Amino acid sequence: MNKNQLHVKARGAHPQYPARFAVPDEFVLLEKNFPEYKPTDYTAQTVVDNDETKKKGGWADPMDVSLVKNMEGRTSYETGKLKIDPESQKPLNPRGRTGMVNRGLLGKYGPNFAADPVVTRINPKNKKIQMVAIKRKDNGEWAIPGGMVDAGEPVSVTLKREFKEEAANCPTDEEKVEMELLTEELFECGEEIYKGYVDDPRNTDNAWMETSVFHFHCNKKLAEKLNLHAGDDAAEVKWLDMDEENKDYKNLYASHKEFADKAKSRILEKLVI
Ligand code: RP5
Numbered sequence: 677m678n679k680n681q682l683h684v685k686a687r688g689a690h691p692q693y694p695a696r697f698a699v700p701d702e703f704v705l706l707e708k709n710f711p712e713y714k715p716t717d718y719t720a721q722t723v724v725d726n727d728e729t730k731k732k733g734g735w736a737d738p739m740d741v742s743l744v745k746n747m748e749g750r751t752s753y754e755t756g757k758l759k760i761d762p763e764s765q766k767p768l769n770p771r772g773r774t775g776m777v778n779r780g781l782l783g784k785y786g787p788n789f790a791a792d793p794v795v796t797r798i799n800p801k802n803k804k805i806q807m808v809a810i811k812r813k814d815n816g817e818w819a820i821p822g823g824m825v826d827a828g829e830p831v832s833v834t835l836k837r838e839f840k841e842e843a844a845n846c847p848t849d850e851e852k853v854e855m856e857l858l859t860e861e862l863f864e865c866g867e868e869i870y871k872g873y874v875d876d877p878r879n880t881d882n883a884w885m886e887t888s889v890f891h892f893h894c895n896k897k898l899a900e901k902l903n904l905h906a907g908d909d910a911a912e913v914k915w916l917d918m919d920e921e922n923k924d925y926k927n928l929y930a931s932h933k934e935f936a937d938k939a940k941s942r943i944l945e946k947l948v949i
Pocket residue numbers: 790791792819820821822823824874876885886887930
């Protein structure tokens with residue numbers, strides 16, 4: 677998302693969220709005074725239940741932001757240092773108001789980091805440019821098979837792990853071994869095409885998604901052999917035509933259309949079809 681773009685999906689509906697306070701375009705940026713602003717206060721129960729100070733293996737910050745360890749040390753891909761709300765002491769979304777305070781479904785105050793692999797191929801049968809897409813279970817939208825970076829995990833590991841979990845969950849041991857070799861080869865050379873804020877429908881004024889997006893293009897052999905199998909987190913997986921006429925491509929989840937477009941341009945500019 678380019679820095680001058682206003683977030684839109686972060687002000688929209690999410691199937692598991694109560695309604696947000698409506699934020700018109702002209703009041704998104706925090707510099708603009710908006711005295712009527714009464715954002716909905718919402719943190720999902722699953723976030724409360726996964727408080728890492730109370731539950732072993734919990735993935736969420738405690739509700740009380742003053743109990744979050746090393747909050748001052750947290751940084752954003754977008755802004756470096758976080759901007760803190762002097763009243764609530766909670767971090768402020770660098771892209772402005774969302775109509776909701778606290779964390780919704782996100783575990784961390786401030787940025788919640790993800791990694792997204794855009795895996796593309798030229799369809800061997802019809803020569804169309806395609807990408808691997810999964811259908812999300814939460815809102816039914818097609819998306820890049822990305823996911824959250826686990827604590828201390830290198831992004832390169834997250835990219836491969838998420839791809840295998842969501843799109844390459846082979847049913848037999850034999851297929852698993854072959855898939856392992858194919859993904860190793862595929863993920864050997866990728867290029868980072870984006871790093872920053874995601875216009876995600878789960879974002880709030882105090883918690884938001886940021887990601888690193890990498891593009892991996894299949895060679896001819898991989899393009900033919902890479903068979904997709906949806907994992908537990910995905911309802912479906914497919915090779916999606918990256919065509920403007922394809923509504924599943926046009927309506928990709930969050931900012932994923934923008935990320936996929938970058939990968940497509942890279943194919944058209946640099947790679948031989
Ligand atoms: C998006 O949420 C990121 O771009 C990434 O694809 C995804 C990570 O969240 P989960 O899929 O793990 O819910 O903002």
